[in-house]
Amino acid sequence: MLDTLAHIFQPLATKQFDLLLVIYLIAITTEAMSGALAAGRRNMDVFGVVVIAFVTALGGGTIRDVVLGNFPIGWTQHPEYVYLVLLAGLATTVLARFMHHMKRIFLMLDAMGLVAFSLIGCTIALQLEYPVIVVIMAGMLTGISGGILRDVLCNQVPVVFRRELYASVSLVVCVLFLGLQTLGVDADLNTLFCFVLGFGFRMLALRYGWKLPTFSYQQRWD
Template sequence: MLLTILYVIGITAEGMSGALAAGRHRMDLFGVMFIALVTAIGGGSIRDVLFGHYPLTWVANPYYILIICVAAILTTRISSVISKLESLFLLLDSLGLVLFSIIGAEVARKMDYGFVLIITSAVITGVFGGILRDIFCNQIPLIFQKELYAGVAMITASLYYVLIEYFNIEILIASIITLVCGIILRLLAIYYKIGLPVFIYEDKQK
């Protein structure tokens, strides 16, 4: 129940961030809702298709679509207020990233996949919504330029896997521990601007 509530909070926050991105590119209402949906449930959908996990999460729970669309429409009405709550949205974005990563890891674990595919599932679930959002908005995905993002998803999934497989901790307890640790790690990465080395190549022939 707790994870379901957190998941709804996560997709709502991601949907609102997607709506804001659409607004910056002057999209119409359909575009706003589409980008919001892609941002919130795109990663999970790609994971489900690649891993043969059916029905898709939003097909099994259609009300998730309504929640995201309502959040997107609400964002168009209170965008000026939302833009002032940057700190809150950073926290909610971190919550969404870590929570989606845990869900992705659990989906692969339940399907009896090994460690590598569990991490892969977590990363796809956690970050691909943002990648799709930026691609549709004609931008280089932020996760390739900013502080640790995919790395947080990988560390989160690894911790979750170790807690369950090696310490035999219950799923709910392991999820809560992983959630707290993952959010702290993400916020520290933002605060201290921790990221991977950047590769810069300039073609001197030009």
């Protein structure tokens, strides 16, 4: 067991972007847990819980890599991420009863994940030299499409299309990151700055219930 853990975390320690990687691991763990809770609301069996956890945590990166033609897809080269996500999903079935005491922590971790996912998506698309708008969309795809897949599989309209500034945070982070990158700001510094700012923005949006205007259209004529 300890060997396995060592195997999981050892390769991570030697990577360059330590901070972003640590945040990424927190992010996929948190997203896996949010997926597991959504599955629990639909009374799924343990297997369904694990699938939804996986899709929520790693589905966004999968869609991004497919759309960018960036094969092999990230997690297929990092079994340790897969194990982490599956474990987090399973653990949630046990820990769920204690979780509403941790609502605040959970929302903080989730906000970190959203911002980290967005920055990672942008970085990958930049490396592949895609046009600006594609880089921004890659960031947003990574940030939000895991949650969209979760909601589609749980048969509900994705909350990301209706919730307080969630996707907008992703958009702001991506645009800011690209802007500073164009101005020649150092990548590490840029990442850190955008992370802090995006996280703060999301926290404020949650605290004050900021929302985008909604569009209601009831007429049916097609």
